[in-house]
Amino acid sequence: MATPLASAIIAAALLSVMHLLHGASGFATHSDSMPAMPAVVIVDPVTDWRHVLETCNSLVGRVIVVQMPDVDLPDKFQSFQPTSEALIEQGVHVVQMYQRDVFSTTRQLQLIAKDENLDLKGVIPLSEVAVEVVDLIASTLDLPHNRLDLTTARRDKGLMKDAVSAHGLRVAKHARVDSMKSTEDTMLKLSLHYPIVLKTPSGMSTSDVYICMDEQDATAALEAIVQSLGGPDGRIESHALLEEYLVGTEFAVNLMAFEGSVRVTDMWVYKKTASARYQSADICNPDDFPELVAYALRVARAVGIRIGAAHVELKAIKDGDGRYVDPALIEVGARLSGGRKSEMAKAAVSSWNPFAALINSHCGLPWPNESVSRTPECFVRHIFLPIERAGRISGISLDTDVATLHSSAMMVKIGDKVAVTTDIISCAGFVWLVGDKDAVDKDTENILDSFELIFD
Known part of the structure; x- marks a missing residue:
C-alpha cells in the first residue's frame, strides 16, 4: 500500500500531466474560439493495453487507437490483441492501418482531429510492430518522437547491434x-x-x-x-x-525517456534451464548493478531513444567479487516490456506509475518527479510454465491458492493440441507472485510441484 508521501507524489504527478496536457501545444486544426479536447494516439495495442487505456482515459480527454489488422502475425501473437469491438466498448475511436501506410493513417488522424476538435498530444506504441511506424506518424504530426535516422535500428536486430557497436559498446x-x-x-x-x-x-x-x-x-x-x-x-x-551465443546471466533493464533524459525504472534477472528455456524472472534493485545500468542507458541513446519506454535485454558475467560485469546486448525494444513487468514494477514501487509516465513522456512533458524511487519495496517473480511434450491436452493441474499470488494466466486449455515450448510466447501459462522473498520462494515451489499437463 502506498505511503501518504508516495500518494501525494503520484497525485501531484497526475495533476501535472492533466495541466500540461491541456495546455501544451499539439496537432489541432479547429478554431481557437472553441478549445480543442486533448487526445492521444495508441498504435497496435498489445502490451498492457488495458492499463494504458485506463490511464489515458483518466488523464486525457480522448483516445484514438490505431490497429494493424493486415499484419500477418502468428496466432499466438494475435491472441494478445483486443478486437475492435472490445476497444469501442472502452469508448475509444478505432482507426485501421493497412499495409503499414503511414501517410494514409496520419491523414486519417488529422481529419478526425479536425472533425472532432481534438488536439493530438502524443503517439504511443504498444507492440514491436508499432515501433516501426509510431515515430514517423508522430513526426508528421509535429509531435514528440525518437530519432528518425535510427528507426530501423530500433527494430532490426542486426542494424541495432551495428548502432550500439558504433558507440563503443560490446555486442554479440x-x-x-x-x-x-x-x-x-x-x-x-x-x-x-x-x-x-x-x-x-x-x-x-x-x-x-x-x-x-x-x-x-x-x-x-x-x-x-x-x-x-x-x-x-x-x-x-x-x-x-x-x-x-553469449554466455552469462540474462537481465532486462526497463527505461523511460523524457525529452532526451533516459532513466532506469526497474530491472529483472532471468533464470533458465540447462537447455536455455526460461524458468522465471525476478525483480532486482538497479542500484546493485551500476555497470549494467550504465550500459543500458548508453544502448538506449545509441539507438536514438529520446521519449517513451524501452527495455534493454543483455547478458553479463559474474566476476570474482560477485559483481556482474562485461555486459553485451541481446536486443532493445522501444516500448513497454511485456510479461506484465510494468504492472509488477508498479506493484513493487509505490511511487512509480509507468503508465502515467509513458503518456507523460510521449506528450513531451518533463520527468514527473525527481524523487521517484526505483528500489523495489517487495519481491516480485514471474514464473513460466512450460509445455514439456507435444500432444492433445486432456487435463490441467495447477494450484495457485498461495499467499503471494498477484495474478496468473493460462495460454492453453483442455482439448488444445500443443507443441513443446520453444520460447516465452509458447509457454502453457504464467504466474506472478509478490511479497517477501522467502514466501515467494516457498510459493514458487508449491506452484511448480502442482503444475501438470495431462495428455491423451
Whole structure:
C-alpha cells in the first residue's frame, strides 16, 4: 500500500500531466474560439493495453487507437490483441492501418482531429510492430518522437547491434546469412563455433530465435526463417541473423525517456534451464548493478531513444567479487516490456506509475518527479510454465491458492493440441507472485510441484 508521501507524489504527478496536457501545444486544426479536447494516439495495442487505456482515459480527454489488422502475425501473437469491438466498448475511436501506410493513417488522424476538435498530444506504441511506424506518424504530426535516422535500428536486430557497436559498446558478433553455406563461411570469418544463434532480423519477443547446437539445428532454423510463409512480424525474410551465443546471466533493464533524459525504472534477472528455456524472472534493485545500468542507458541513446519506454535485454558475467560485469546486448525494444513487468514494477514501487509516465513522456512533458524511487519495496517473480511434450491436452493441474499470488494466466486449455515450448510466447501459462522473498520462494515451489499437463 502506498505511503501518504508516495500518494501525494503520484497525485501531484497526475495533476501535472492533466495541466500540461491541456495546455501544451499539439496537432489541432479547429478554431481557437472553441478549445480543442486533448487526445492521444495508441498504435497496435498489445502490451498492457488495458492499463494504458485506463490511464489515458483518466488523464486525457480522448483516445484514438490505431490497429494493424493486415499484419500477418502468428496466432499466438494475435491472441494478445483486443478486437475492435472490445476497444469501442472502452469508448475509444478505432482507426485501421493497412499495409503499414503511414501517410494514409496520419491523414486519417488529422481529419478526425479536425472533425472532432481534438488536439493530438502524443503517439504511443504498444507492440514491436508499432515501433516501426509510431515515430514517423508522430513526426508528421509535429509531435514528440525518437530519432528518425535510427528507426530501423530500433527494430532490426542486426542494424541495432551495428548502432550500439558504433558507440563503443560490446555486442554479440553477428552477420546476415541466407543458406547453410553462408552460415558456415560466416562462422569461419567471425571465429564462431557451435552453439550459435539464428533469428529473424525483425522478430519480436523470443519467437523465431533458435539456439543451434550443430549443423542439423542450423539447417532447420534457416528453413524456418528464410523465405518462410512469414516471420513473427508477418514479413517474408530473405536472410536470417547469425549471432554469437553469449554466455552469462540474462537481465532486462526497463527505461523511460523524457525529452532526451533516459532513466532506469526497474530491472529483472532471468533464470533458465540447462537447455536455455526460461524458468522465471525476478525483480532486482538497479542500484546493485551500476555497470549494467550504465550500459543500458548508453544502448538506449545509441539507438536514438529520446521519449517513451524501452527495455534493454543483455547478458553479463559474474566476476570474482560477485559483481556482474562485461555486459553485451541481446536486443532493445522501444516500448513497454511485456510479461506484465510494468504492472509488477508498479506493484513493487509505490511511487512509480509507468503508465502515467509513458503518456507523460510521449506528450513531451518533463520527468514527473525527481524523487521517484526505483528500489523495489517487495519481491516480485514471474514464473513460466512450460509445455514439456507435444500432444492433445486432456487435463490441467495447477494450484495457485498461495499467499503471494498477484495474478496468473493460462495460454492453453483442455482439448488444445500443443507443441513443446520453444520460447516465452509458447509457454502453457504464467504466474506472478509478490511479497517477501522467502514466501515467494516457498510459493514458487508449491506452484511448480502442482503444475501438470495431462495428455491423451
